Amino acid sequence: MSDVLDRIAAYKREDVAARKAAVSQDAIEARAREASPPRGFRAALADRFSETGRPALIAEIKKASPSKGLIRADFDPPALAQAYERGGASCLSVLTDGPSFQGDDAYLTAARAAVALPCLRKDFLVDPWQVAESRALGADCILIIMDMVDDALAADLLAEATRWGMDALIETHDADEMARAAKLVQGRDDALIGVNNRSLRTFEVDLATTEQLAALSPDGALLVAESGLFTPQDVARVADAGARALLVGESLMRQADVEAATRALLA
């Protein structure tokens, strides 16, 4: 039986085929060349960690999710981006997937225009064409979910991100994916490796995932702990495991005062 990740991959392939039929590679590249220059996503995280000795925050603009349904009804991406920036976030993550997250490409463009922070396009990449599309939308970083791509596609996506001057967050959830990610970034000094504490197939969340995989992360990679982080104690736990950055959505999106909640989480 197919699970949610398989279903997302299936509709994404159809969606990308339709987008590619409407906008050729040359046309999407022309749009990408017109976009505002990349802001340096990994560098922003590394700089903040160097300055503070604490994990830097990637704050996520997330309206809904398959595991939680609607998370935030009062949803204004530019206002949320500004609240995150004032609260101390180093980068943003913006969900652009519509069917499962009620996201939209326009949310990324609008959020990025409202702040000076680098932005991750949080979507499911199954084709290198989507990398140029992400850049055309203004993204500074793309997501490569190792569970969703084979090694060849992962390498193509990473090469495309590099070609466009973008960073790539390479997401893992188990030791096998971490080993594949380590091979993928071998010889590079700009690796950004994520450990998702949530299984995207069962939705089970366990911070021990970061603790278990951190030791397997390649030397020199900047490690990002993703999902299920609600309290400063959670932050301290993944920091102790070696995380230099955090990706947080739900716990901040559920707060009335997002700026204060962001500050409190990082305190």
Ligand SMILES: O=C(O)c1ccccc1NCC(=O)[C@H](O)[C@H](O)COP(=O)(O)O
């Ligand atoms: O969040 C989900 O339910 C989900 C389901 C299937 C695929 C991906 C999913 N989430 C993407 C993420 O990784 C999170 O949005 C991100 O790490 C933030 O997590 P959280 O702080 O727990 O909202």
